[in-house]
Amino acid sequence: xxxxxxxxxxxxxxxxxxxxxxxxxxxxxxxxxxxxxxxxxxxxxxxxxxxxxxxxxxxxxxxxxxxxxxxxxxxxxxxxxxxxxxxxxxxxxxxxxxxxxxxxxxxxxxxxxxxxxxxxxxxxxxxxxxxxxxxxxxxxxxxxxxxxxxxxxxxxxxxxxxxxxxxxxxxxxxxxxxxxxxxxxxxxxxxxxxxxxxxxxxxxxxxxxxxxxxxxxxxxxxxxxxxxxxxxxxxxxxxxxxxxxxxxxxxxxxxxxxxxxxxxxxxxxxxxxxxxxxxxxxxxxxxxxxxxxxxxxxxxxxxxxxxxxxxxxxxxxxxxxxxxxxxxxxxxxxxxxxxxxxxxxxxxxxxxxxxxxxxxxxxxxxxxxxxxxxxxxxxxxxxxxxxxxxxxxxxxxxxxxxxxxxxxxxxxxxxxxxxxxxxxxxxxxxxxxxxxxxxxxxxxxxxxxxxxxxxxxxxxxxxxxxxxxxxxxxxxxxxxxxxxxxxxxxxxxxxxxxxxxx
Amino acid sequence: xxxxxxxxxxxxxxxxxxxxxxxxxxxxxxxxxxxxxxxxxxxxxxxxxxxxxxxxxxxxxxxxxxxxxxxxxxxxxxxxxxxxxxxxxxxxxxxxxxxxxxxxxxxxxxxxxxxxxxxxxxxxxxxxxxxxxxxxxxxxxxxxxxxxxxxxxxxxxxxxxxxxxxxxxxxxxxxxxxxxxxxxxxxxxxxxxxxxxxxxxxxxxxxxxxxxxxxxxxxxxxxxxxxxxxxxxxxxxxxxxxxxxxxxxxxxxxxxxxxxxxxxxxxxxxxxxxxxxxxxxxxxxxxxxxxxxxxxxxxxxxxxxxxxxxxxxxxxxxxxxxxxxxx
Numbered sequence: 044x045x046x047x048x049x050x051x052x053x054x055x056x057x058x059x060x061x062x063x064x065x066x067x068x069x070x071x072x073x074x075x076x077x078x079x080x081x082x083x084x085x086x087x088x089x090x091x092x093x094x095x096x097x098x099x100x101x102x103x104x105x106x107x108x109x110x111x112x113x114x115x116x117x118x119x120x121x122x123x124x125x126x127x128x129x130x131x132x133x134x135x136x137x138x139x140x141x142x143x144x145x146x147x148x149x150x151x152x153x154x155x156x157x158x159x160x161x162x163x164x165x166x167x168x169x170x171x172x173x174x175x176x177x178x179x180x181x182x183x184x185x186x187x188x189x190x191x192x193x194x195x196x197x198x199x200x201x202x203x204x205x206x207x208x209x210x211x212x213x214x215x216x217x218x219x220x221x222x223x224x225x226x227x228x229x230x231x232x233x234x235x236x237x238x239x240x241x242x243x244x245x246x247x248x249x250x251x252x253x254x255x256x257x258x259x260x261x262x263x264x265x266x267x268x269x270x271x272x273x274x275x276x277x278x279x280x281x282x283x284x285x286x287x288x289x290x291x292x293x294x295x296x297x298x299x300x301x302x303x304x305x306x307x308x309x310x311x312x313x314x315x316x317x318x319x320x321x322x323x324x325x326x327x328x329x330x331x332x333x334x335x336x337x338x339x340x341x342x343x344x345x346x347x348x349x350x351x352x353x354x355x356x357x358x359x360x361x362x363x364x365x366x367x368x369x370x371x372x373x374x375x376x377x378x379x380x381x382x383x384x385x386x387x388x389x390x391x392x393x394x395x396x397x398x399x400x401x402x403x404x405x406x407x408x409x410x411x412x413x414x415x416x417x418x419x420x421x422x423x424x425x426x427x428x429x430x431x432x433x434x435x436x437x438x439x440x441x442x443x444x445x446x447x448x449x450x451x452x453x454x455x456x457x458x459x460x461x462x463x464x465x466x467x468x469x470x471x472x473x474x475x476x477x478x479x480x481x482x483x484x485x486x487x488x489x490x491x492x493x494x495x496x497x498x499x500x501x502x503x504x505x506x507x508x509x510x511x512x513x514x515x516x517x518x519x520x521x522x523x524x525x526x527x528x529x530x531x532x533x534x535x536x537x538x539x540x541x542x543x544x545x
Numbered sequence: 546x547x548x549x550x551x552x553x554x555x556x557x558x559x560x561x562x563x564x565x566x567x568x569x570x571x572x573x574x575x576x577x578x579x580x581x582x583x584x585x586x587x588x589x590x591x592x593x594x595x596x597x598x599x600x601x602x603x604x605x606x607x608x609x610x611x612x613x614x615x616x617x618x619x620x621x622x623x624x625x626x627x628x629x630x631x632x633x634x635x636x637x638x639x640x641x642x643x644x645x646x647x648x649x650x651x652x653x654x655x656x657x658x659x660x661x662x663x664x665x666x667x668x669x670x671x672x673x674x675x676x677x678x679x680x681x682x683x684x685x686x687x688x689x690x691x692x693x694x695x696x697x698x699x700x701x702x703x704x705x706x707x708x709x710x711x712x713x714x715x716x717x718x719x720x721x722x723x724x725x726x727x728x729x730x731x732x733x734x735x736x737x738x739x740x741x742x743x744x745x746x747x748x749x750x751x752x753x754x755x756x757x758x759x760x761x762x763x764x765x766x767x768x769x770x771x772x773x774x775x776x777x778x779x780x781x782x783x784x785x786x787x788x789x790x791x792x793x794x795x796x797x798x799x800x801x802x803x804x805x806x807x808x809x810x811x812x813x814x815x816x817x818x819x820x821x822x823x824x825x826x827x828x829x830x831x832x833x834x835x836x837x838x839x840x841x842x843x844x845x846x847x848x849x850x851x852x853x854x855x856x857x858x859x860x861x862x863x864x865x866x867x868x869x870x871x872x
Contacts, residue, residue, distance in 0.1 A: 110745050139745075146728045171856075
């Protein structure tokens with residue numbers, strides 16, 4: 044791939060990237076979240092088209108316009124979200140869309156078994172997909188790609204959902220395929236896996252191609268440096284608050300999701316007044332679950348979240364619904380990651396959305412419209428929201444304006460705790476700075492702010508302390524004024540001295 | 546015993562009507578489209594089917610042949626059903642309107658069109674539309690040889706029915722084979738389960754959805770025609786069909802989307818619908834009998850969701866329109 048460029052709106056996801064993979068090797072594509080790894084590979088598999096640049100296979104320029112084109116060139120991608128029909132058997136999934144394969148299931152089964160034997164997979168072609176474990180489904184996806192004759196395989200974070208034992212098995216299979224002369228790309232941000240399985244490593248950072256090194260000639264420290272880069276100064280104003288007090292005490296918080304996977308394990312920390320607590324971690328390390336557990340939206344298996352008010356009285360929040368939390372007088376504001384899904388109602392205007400916080404204030408069955416209307420007007424003016432009017436559906440506003448509406452509303456309830464998840468994701472620089480300013484203002488008013496972020500540069504300059512999550516555990520809590528980007532990077536990937544966990 | 550035999554035989558007559566409606570809707574729903582317009586489609590099938598046979602007889606007079614009339618009635622009903630569901634397909638698949646709203650609108654629209662055509666025929670023929678007795682007999686004739694019909698118990702239950710019943714059974718078996726044995730049947734089910742996956746695999750999801758929905762509508766419409774030419778005695782009857790389409794929608798759930806189940810399922814539903822005539826208990830008002838099929842459907846729904854078997858669930862994308870760009 045030569046000079047590949049792709050942008051989404053104003054965001055440049057890939058900036059003139061040159062990338063190559065050889066036959067018979069495993070190449071790791073390494074980078075932080077949002078560094079453009081998946082975007083780059085999606086262009087190889089026909090999901091996106093590059094804005095600029097060329098793709099060559101064996102020296103010949105090829106054009107990939109759809110996943111089908113990619114298959115014809117022998118390129119197969121295994122996505123993080125499997126594309127399988129649950130009520131079909133493994134073999135039925137294999138032949139979908141393959142018009143030239145005979146509908147003789149016995150022959151198909153035989154071919155599937157042959158592929159499995161050749162590379163050491165273990166699946167039963169006549170098993171229904173809904174009866175399979177996650178790792179079996181992944182196997183079906185890989186075999187499906189091979190069944191279609193792929194020689195170049197791209198795996199998007201294949202180990203994210205696997206247990207360590209399953210990971211070992213997967214790597215064995217990948218090595219078998221490598222021996223067979225196939226080219227394999229694995230997208231990952233786990234350094235230990237890179238070191239274990241790959242032959243070469245290509246590193247991306249913020250859409251830029253950083254370089255490619257031989258795995259045998261590098262070490263995790265050097266790779267981390269390539270991945271996170273050097274600290275960039277953002278000049279975010281970070282005043283100190285004079286008299287911080289403990290506001291929120293989280294102890295031993297453990298959450299298990301519906302599938303029985305532990306999302307948070309023994310998480311403990313405190314959030315103080317007049318402080319922004321940054322939360323760093325690779326995406327899916329439990330950030331979402333942490334915030335939702337604290338606001339009463341996510342089931343908690345063990346642990347406690349206690350709120351301390353100004354008089355020093357404690358209120359336990361675990362086991363309460365969001366409404367009950369509000370009734371106890373805890374001013375908790377939450378800016379969720381999914382703004383239009385969880386935060387706002389897209390088809391309602393600003394006023395209507397303001398009312399979501401105040402609908403109980405009316406008299407009897409009637410709503411009070413005046414106050415929310417005034418609030419909407421105030422936010423419109425103070426935060427410079429660009430909208431045709433306060434009744435205009437917020438769904439049609441740009442991402443930055445949507446976020447201003449949401450943050451404005453949450454701040455308006457004068458919270459004592461403000462939780463934000465990826466508050467500046469997808470926003471332009473100016474709006475991002477507006478959000479930073481608002482958060483800092485809240486901090487100086489004595490609010491305990493929790494800021495879950497992905498850009499380490501921002502966390503380092505905005506937050507006072509940074510909590511680093513890794514695989515649902517607290518990897519460490521550091522002072523943002525003295526720590527370095529490298530230190531946090533290592534803690535995120537569990538090289539900060541802690542054990543490696545899935 | 547005798548009572549049971551007559552109940553089943555009568556159940557088959559009404560069940561045949563339901564079977565067409567249900568089979569058509571199963572085909573439609575397998576593509577992920579929930580067409581709630583069956584009621585309207587069956588009304589149109591009834592009116593146009595009768596019109597086909599009636600105007601044929603009017604054109605050729607006494608020389609009208611039974612088999613030709615049957616074929617024409619089938620064709621007219623089928624084409625009317627296809628046309629109605631083509632509207633639905635265009636709205637939901639191409640324009641991506643809400644399937645429930647569109648289906649309900651089609652119900653009202655189809656009922657209106659059916660009533661209009663039926664009443665138009667009635668009024669323009671001087672207040673009464675009916676086929677001649679000669680054609681009526683050929684529509685209602687039992688087609689199996691006499692010696693089979695003569696077998697006690699089994700004869701009346703299995704061999705005393707009209708050609709429409711046996712055609713419906715054959716259709717159910719064919720549909721079952723299509724879903725389970727053919728490539729195109731597999732693709733159709735894939736489209737109904739996950740259009741995104743099918744699309745990524747290179748299957749033309751739009752084509753499958755259109756074809757399944759349109760042909761499914763045509764099959765459902767035949768049910769309306771069968772009602773008019775058998776139960777209603779070849780006379781336009783503007784209330785007899787009301788509710789039948791909804792019953793067919795319920796029956797699809799009862800059959801857990803399997804064509805073979807539709808054979809016995811529709812007979813049971815048919816029997817339940819006419820039970821008030823055959824086994825009437827003095828203290829039971831007939832309206833209570835008539836809700837039986839719906840009560841049974843609710844019970845089936847509760848049981849299938851409780852057992853939580855993944856094979857017995859509706860097609861996963863049922864009722865959801867597919868946008869390729871929305872990932």
